[in-house]
Amino acid sequence: MDNQSIVSLVIYSLLACCGIMVIVWFWAHKIKNAGVVDIFWSYNFPVIAIILLLFAPGFETRKLLICSMVIIAGFRLGTHLAVRITKHLNEEEGRYQQLRNEWAPNAEKKFFFFFQFQAISNVLLAIPFFIITLNTAKQLSPFEYAGAALWLISVLGEAIADAQLAAFKKNPDNKGKICDTGLWGYSRHPNYFFEWLMWLSYFAFALASPYGYLAIISPAIILYLLLKVTGIPATEAQSLRSKGEAFKLYQQKTSVFIPWFKRS
Structure with missing residues (x-):
């Protein structure tokens, strides 16, 4: 280097x-x-x-x-x-x-x-x-092709989650309600999940380069921030302040992060 x-x-x-x-x-x-x-x-x-x-x-x-x-x-x-x-x-x-x-x-x-x-x-x-x-x-290495493929999945997933939330909020009938449709019916934060997955794809891509293992720092930091600091804790605290019991019920029904896991 x-x-x-x-x-x-x-x-x-x-x-x-x-x-x-x-x-x-x-x-x-x-x-x-x-x-x-x-x-x-x-x-x-x-x-x-x-x-x-x-x-x-x-x-x-x-x-x-x-x-x-x-x-x-x-x-x-x-x-x-x-x-x-x-x-x-x-x-x-x-x-x-x-x-x-x-x-x-x-x-x-x-x-x-x-x-x-x-x-x-x-x-x-x-x-x-x-x-x-x-x-x-x-x-180019197979790691780089794999990283690019994972990146495409993550960007599309995040875009879909953002579009679903935007469409829900655009409907005046949903004012004051919680979005629980599409990916949001499985995870309270599918956008954050795919954002983290995107950073994981950059790590996978970097593994083909000298010292690429150091790139794990980025998805590790993003995961910590999302789970413990500025992402999920701040967002859920605000939702609890504004939505109260309705959001508590939503918490009970959905996964905090991984969008394909849904609680029974």
Whole structure:
């Protein structure tokens, strides 16, 4: 692994992501809605992918494949979040309202550092992409084909889950109700499951490259965050506050994470 190349690529990526998040923080501060950070957290991965595509020294076909995967997935998720969040820019999402209350009276200052941490997490989670795009081997491996296939399944699964939830919320008859149709009838968080599966696909793809085993860091971090920190705990806490007993009943009927397991 070329240490000089990877250090330069990490620095470029950090500067780009942190710079973007500074601009996003100013916008969030102006509109009093920290939820916009989610949009640009997703968009930062395509930014990193473009940097790697342009400057990483790896095999061009491999770079084009993995960077295309990252750009497509990041742009899809970021745009989905942008459509959802910009519909109620004047109404901050519940979990960010909770943080704002907990961090008062220094909420804006703490949100600045929170946004910068999100940028750093972009680069940390991009470890598989750095490893893959430094690989100069001229032939693709079965690991890379398997990773690409798993990525396709995960992106389609997440897109389906997002579309099902969006369609449910769009129906005025469902106002105040809990989405329990489609994949949401089996898992309370099928979108999170497929998001994690996508990161697992990047690990599988990276196994064909030198030091590829280090890429396990990314799906491990994502799984921890989803299960223990900012994903499922925050989302379910907000659902319990807003939906109460109805959500407790939904919890009893569905799996927390894996969408093909349904409780009897």
